Amino acid sequence: MNATADDRRSPTIARRTFLVGSGALAGMGLLPSCSRLSGRSSGGKNTVKWAQFYTRQAGAAAEGNKRWLQAVIAQFKKENAGWSVQLEGYDYDKIDQRLILDMRAGVHHDVSLTTPQLMAQHAQAGSLLDLSTDLRTWGSDQVKDFDWNPVWQSCVVDNKQLGIPLGNDTRLLTYSEPLLHRAGLDPAESFGSLDGLLSAAQKLTTHDTWGLGMMLGSDRSTTELSFAPLAWSFGGDIYDLTNRQATLTGDAAVQAAQWIYDAVHTKKVVAPFAYAPTATNDDILLNDFTAGKIACSFSFGNYWNQALQTANMVNGCFPPSAACASSSAGVALLPTKGHAAFTNAWNISIASNTTNAAMAWKLIEVILRPELLRQYPDAGLPARLSEYAKPAYRTPFYQTWEDAAKDGRSMPATAHYQELSDACAAALQEMLGGRRSDILSVLRRSERDWNSKYAGM
Numbered sequence: 170m171n172a173t174a175d176d177r178r179s180p181t182i183a184r185r186t187f188l189v190g191s192g193a194l195a196g197m198g199l200l201p202s203c204s205r206l207s208g209r210s211s212g213g214k215n216t217v218k219w220a221q222f223y224t225r226q227a228g229a230a231a232e233g234n235k236r237w238l239q240a241v242i243a244q245f246k247k248e249n250a251g252w253s254v255q256l257e258g259y260d261y262d263k264i265d266q267r268l269i270l271d272m273r274a275g276v277h278h279d280v281s282l283t284t285p286q287l288m289a290q291h292a293q294a295g296s297l298l299d300l301s302t303d304l305r306t307w308g309s310d311q312v313k314d315f316d317w318n319p320v321w322q323s324c325v326v327d328n329k330q331l332g333i334p335l336g337n338d339t340r341l342l343t344y345s346e347p348l349l350h351r352a353g354l355d356p357a358e359s360f361g362s363l364d365g366l367l368s369a370a371q372k373l374t375t376h377d378t379w380g381l382g383m384m385l386g387s388d389r390s391t392t393e394l395s396f397a398p399l400a401w402s403f404g405g406d407i408y409d410l411t412n413r414q415a416t417l418t419g420d421a422a423v424q425a426a427q428w429i430y431d432a433v434h435t436k437k438v439v440a441p442f443a444y445a446p447t448a449t450n451d452d453i454l455l456n457d458f459t460a461g462k463i464a465c466s467f468s469f470g471n472y473w474n475q476a477l478q479t480a481n482m483v484n485g486c487f488p489p490s491a492a493c494a495s496s497s498a499g500v501a502l503l504p505t506k507g508h509a510a511f512t513n514a515w516n517i518s519i520a521s522n523t524t525n526a527a528m529a530w531k532l533i534e535v536i537l538r539p540e541l542l543r544q545y546p547d548a549g550l551p552a553r554l555s556e557y558a559k560p561a562y563r564t565p566f567y568q569t570w571e572d573a574a575k576d577g578r579s580m581p582a583t584a585h586y587q588e589l590s591d592a593c594a595a596a597l598q599e600m601l602g603g604r605r606s607d608i609l610s611v612l613r614r615s616e617r618d619w620n621s622k623y624a625g626m
Contacts, residue, residue: 336550
């Protein structure tokens with residue numbers, strides 16, 4: 170987060186833009202001290218503490234999420250007489266690291282929102298409870314309703330279930346139907362492969378419109394939305410989980426970098442400002458698309474569907490309804506191998522130092538009920554597979570999103586994911602400002618630097 174770095178409203182940014190590791194935190198003066206720790210208040214004997222960030226925020230999006238918090242709490246209190254829930258407010262981009270630091274300082278927490286990309290870091294720190302035993306109380310149908318979600322697998326580290334996804338944020342390709350029609354292009358034929366995408370983007374590039382929007386800035390979302398999905402498409406990855414090493418000089422990563430370079434400099438279908446250090450994916454992938462500055466948006470997130478509706482590019486699609494239809498924005502799976510796109514969501518977890526494990530799990534079971542998850546604005550797409558059978562999700566628009574969600578992938582499970590994604594984004598910045606012939610040497614240096622510090626961890 171969020172991949173998500175990447176996005177729309179501040180709570181989502183936490184899914185892709187994360188705090189640096191503990192070593193860097195020490196340099197920032199953020200290692201444990203009583204005056205700096207959050208969540209120190211004790212909730213009382215019959216209180217479950219819930220760490221989240223919505224109560225620290227303002228605005229329409231935050232208010233919707235606050236209403237969801239209160240609906241969950243009201244139901245929990247109704248079913249558990251004498252018990253209450255204390256909401257602990259964190260900054261959205263610090264919640265995972267705060268759990269780790271508070272644990273080391275002996276500050277107790279119970280339930281918390283957590284980030285899928287940081288599960289390996291939590292596993293290394295021992296900051297989250299293994300939920301495997303609790304999940305054994307579920308029937309197989311209940312488990313299957315969640316474990317289809319690629320985010321579920323990101324919660325499993327060393328055979329421990331460290332969280333459960335509350336939704337699904339995935340990405341696909343959006344395109345302007347009027348611009349494709351004007352160029353005489355058929356989306357079914359144009360977006361079947363990466364080569365087809367480049368060819369179509371060339372025809373769509375005009376004096377006032379770029380054919381393809383891609384996030385290539387210094388932000389970590391460059392790794393999540395562009396570089397890693399292309400490396401997956403070319404049959405590899407940016408990280409070898411078995412040997413616990415960065416693989417930036419593997420054939421797939423090199424091909425991914427070359428494809429991006431060619432899209433910018435050879436085919437000239439991606440704007441140079443896409444790799445400006447200050448580029449944000451909100452601007453490149455969303456705002457430029459709705460403004461007509463780009464014809465196609467690579468790794469467009471479902472959390473932007475509301476913006477499509479506001480721009481009158483779709484109708485009846487936010488909130489989802491059986492009347493959902495496009496008026497000018499089409500959607501297609503990414504033309505990558507297996508259509509794999511970065512997919513994530515907020516997880517719900519239990520702190521390993523909880524003093525109320527049983528009641529914390531009861532609160533989670535209330536949170537995960539379908540009627541309450543439907544009230545959670547930040548879910549993106551539903552976490553439960555059964556929800557997609559409802560008429561609102563059976564439209565062609567949302568069936569494409571469902572397919573994208575099922576084919577989604579999580580980022581590599583390394584405790585130093587933060588540093589790895591930073592290294593990839595920085596390498597792409599350097600390559601795009603240089604020569605194509607320098608791509609391998611830049612990747613080799615970045616891979617060597619990362620592995621010299623973090624390989625094997």
